[in-house]
Amino acid sequence: MEALTKNVMEVDRRPMNFWEKIYLPAILKGMTITFRHMFKKKPTVQYPEKTRYFSPVFRGMHILNRDEEGRERCTACGLCAVACPAEAITMEAAERKPDEAHLYREEKYAARYEINMLRCIFCGLCEEACPKDAIYLSQTVTPADYARKNFIYTKNDLLIPDPVKDPEGFAKAKGIHQ
Amino acid sequence: MMFLLTIDWAFFLEKLILIAIVITLSLVIAMYATYAERKIAAFMQDRIGPNRAGPFGILQPLADGMKLFFKEEIIPNHSNRFLFIMGPALAMLTAMMTCAVIPWGNKVELFGRSIPLQIADINIGILYIFAVVSLGVYGIMIGGWASNNKFSLLAAMRGASQVISYELAMGISLIALLMLTGSLSLKTIVEQQMQAGHFWNIAYQPLGFLIFFICAMAECNRAPFDLPEAENELNMGYHQEYSSMKLGFYLFAEYINMFISSAVIVTLFFGGYDMPFVNETLLTPNMAALVGVIAFFAKIFIFIFIFMWIRWTLPRFRYDQLMNLGWKGLILLALANMLITAAIILYRM
Numbered sequence A: 001m002e003a004l005t006k007n008v009m010e011v012d013r014r015p016m017n018f019w020e021k022i023y024l025p026a027i028l029k030g031m032t033i034t035f036r037h038m039f040k041k042k043p044t045v046q047y048p049e050k051t052r053y054f055s056p057v058f059r060g061m062h063i064l065n066r067d068e069e070g071r072e073r074c075t076a077c078g079l080c081a082v083a084c085p086a087e088a089i090t091m092e093a094a095e096r097k098p099d100e101a102h103l104y105r106e107e108k109y110a111a112r113y114e115i116n117m118l119r120c121i122f123c124g125l126c127e128e129a130c131p132k133d134a135i136y137l138s139q140t141v142t143p144a145d146y147a148r149k150n151f152i153y154t155k156n157d158l159l160i161p162d163p164v165k166d167p168e169g170f171a172k173a174k175g176i177h178q
Numbered sequence B: 001m002m003f004l005l006t007i008d009w010a011f012f013l014e015k016l017i018l019i020a021i022v023i024t025l026s027l028v029i030a031m032y033a034t035y036a037e038r039k040i041a042a043f044m045q046d047r048i049g050p051n052r053a054g055p056f057g058i059l060q061p062l063a064d065g066m067k068l069f070f071k072e073e074i075i076p077n078h079s080n081r082f083l084f085i086m087g088p089a090l091a092m093l094t095a096m097m098t099c100a101v102i103p104w105g106n107k108v109e110l111f112g113r114s115i116p117l118q119i120a121d122i123n124i125g126i127l128y129i130f131a132v133v134s135l136g137v138y139g140i141m142i143g144g145w146a147s148n149n150k151f152s153l154l155a156a157m158r159g160a161s162q163v164i165s166y167e168l169a170m171g172i173s174l175i176a177l178l179m180l181t182g183s184l185s186l187k188t189i190v191e192q193q194m195q196a197g198h199f200w201n202i203a204y205q206p207l208g209f210l211i212f213f214i215c216a217m218a219e220c221n222r223a224p225f226d227l228p229e230a231e232n233e234l235n236m237g238y239h240q241e242y243s244s245m246k247l248g249f250y251l252f253a254e255y256i257n258m259f260i261s262s263a264v265i266v267t268l269f270f271g272g273y274d275m276p277f278v279n280e281t282l283l284t285p286n287m288a289a290l291v292g293v294i295a296f297f298a299k300i301f302i303f304i305f306i307f308m309w310i311r312w313t314l315p316r317f318r319y320d321q322l323m324n325l326g327w328k329g330l331i332l333l334a335l336a337n338m339l340i341t342a343a344i345i346l347y348r349m
């Protein structure tokens, strides 16, 4: 039969010769290999103390963005929920009251905004769909939890810290790539 | 008559203390052998290994032991309770019993007494070790049988047949050695190797050593001979149904066995407590004993390392390969080795 790729290797099915039958040379060869490995550099990253560098395009936990004045950017248009292939996003819209102009950037805002992190596949399509730059996938890994219900992230979990009141937290949550 | 009835209390005490020390030492060494095993395995696989419990993870064995103590103790209700408990107990007992005849060092002088660092210097030391080690397989067999589980039973059968096939080759390879030494007492064997102008027995019996070493590995149920506990086909084998400290005993017995096997190999083939290039007779007895004990343990640790090194290099033998190697390879080799040794001894006489 013709080989499909060039990487085909014929298996040697000749009976073992004397040196192969007494196993010892092969065993010694194997033992030198394992011995050499003892002195190799270990690729381990000591996790809680050190973290691995994430690439700038890493798609981690979502954040709901604010503008420079600290107002929520999301206008509850629902485009992210439509774009989401995993149907992980739910929201409820509400109308901004006159005295809430310092809280919400647009006249319509998301009163409830939830992402089910167990459904989310971290594809980043919500980020692409958003016309208001309101949702981003940050470089934070979604933490583990014990209960399923804790994986439904609400606005409390998602909203980024206020850049006016907490510029440090804001910068940290935003990550380095934005 | 009065003389016969007086017990030498000092002698009694001295032996008791020695037994306590040796048992504690074997337990501690076995404990840290588990740590060493994990570290060596990790390093050979480009990992770091346990490093969280204490500096460099040296408290890991304690944590493991604690964990086993606190595990729920499960005894399957279709198993024979008595035998089920006896299995691990026997495994541990036989593993510990072998320490009795190993000469750990020369005499020390303490309180005007000359104390040999050996619990019992019996003139059939090797036979005793053989007898006890072959009892060790009962731990596996009884455990496997009492579990009332087909995998455990298969493992027990494998263990038994493996030990029988390899004990034969081991015995024959030893006969060649005994023809050279002319004594079954381990102490005498070590003293012979320590004499000036006499090399360690490995120089006279390299093939015998190789056979003995391979068989010792098989007796310890270490990889590549760990067929009784083959994880992927027998699902942990004979200790599948065990939990808590009974499981711990089985795992622990393996490490003690490894320690004792190394000690026996060193005693028989590598000069026991003989420190190379040092003439012990020039030192004070206590110094000589100290040097001897250190040399002995250094050699043992090297062998434990080699045991582990082999385990993390080689895959497990297939069952037919195991039997072929034992019956068609090692026994014939051992017989040839014995005959050649005998011929040479006869020729030199």
Ligand code: SF4
Pocket (backbone or CB within 6 Å): A080, A083, A084, A085, A086, A087, A088, A089, A115, A119, A120, A121, A122, A123, A124, A125, A126, A127
């Ligand atoms: S990252 Fe993808 S799956 Fe997750 S919420 Fe956004 S669109 Fe949905």
Ligand code: SF4
Pocket (backbone or CB within 6 Å): A073, A074, A075, A076, A077, A078, A079, A080, A081, A091, A110, A129, A130, A131, A132, A133, A134, A135
């Ligand atoms: S996050 Fe963006 S896309 Fe989603 S509802 Fe808000 S504004 Fe629309």
